[in-house]
Amino acid sequence: MLSYLLVTAIEQPTASRRRAKRGNYAPSRARREQIASAVLQIVDQSGFGDVTVVRISEQTGIPQSSVLYHFPTKDHLLVGAMEYADTLDREQPGLEGTWPELGEETLGRAIGMRLSKRNRLLLMTYLRGLATQQDNPANAYLARKDEQTIDHWTRLCSRMQEQGTMHKALDARRTAIQILALWQGLVQAYLRDDSLEPQTLRSLFIDGMRHLICQNWQEFLTYVCDPKLGI
CATH class of the missing domain: 1.10.357 (Tetracycline Repressor; domain 2)
Structure with missing residues (x-):
């Protein structure tokens, strides 16, 4: 009985952590989109040369460490911005819709x-x-x-x-x-x-x-x- 309680006590925090990790998926995705959207705005306004982690952090209020967690390098940031732009484009009527x-x-x-x-x-x-x-x-x-x-x-x-x-x-x-x-x-x-x-x-x-x-x-x-x- 004692061994059962010990095993249960050990497993419960693990399960809780796993549930928390799954629960953070949606906020994490939303944060990625927020960052990508900010990068795209910078690109449209002044060009991709002005994209910096500091500027993104200031514009979004997201800590620089979190920005780098989602996008480790500037190249990842730029790719993320274009992937976000592609998502927006898919929401618009495509050429096939004109057939x-x-x-x-x-x-x-x-x-x-x-x-x-x-x-x-x-x-x-x-x-x-x-x-x-x-x-x-x-x-x-x-x-x-x-x-x-x-x-x-x-x-x-x-x-x-x-x-x-x-x-x-x-x-x-x-x-x-x-x-x-x-x-x-x-x-x-x-x-x-x-x-x-x-x-x-x-x-x-x-x-x-x-x-x-x-x-x-x-x-x-x-x-x-x-x-x-x-x-």
Whole structure:
């Protein structure tokens, strides 16, 4: 009996600590989001170069030690901010929500919205450089993000093939990868060249995408196959 009581006395605090740990999950997640949101605000206001643990602590009231507990390095902070931004973006209507008609005007508005957040584009460029290091948090983050983007455009390409606006002989996934590469390349040019206007970049992207999906050829085939033409 004595041994039973001793074992029980030892086990009870352990179980209590485990319950407390599980109970802290929600507050911990909320604190991570609070920190990430503060970092994103700094990025949008003055750029990722101004992100410091001291400034985040002052802005949120969270102790510096707690900030570092959730995000051990500045790279973790920057990745956390972009992950938070991605979460906010997913709450907005996506391109797929515009189907069955994905007009160039709708696509142009989506591009314009991205280009308006220049500091985030600069941060993404910085993270892509860091992602070449396998042990950097940017590596895993961008691997996931790019795969999600490719999957998204693969679905869009498949829908365009069903609609007859993309050549059916093309591989939807390979085309999606090419569209992503086109966008990333144009963004790099946009950030380097101050004379490149957002409207010009939108035009270049849409024109390049039309070439990748052979939309011009598809429109020609539709034209020559029109019974009204008598061809």
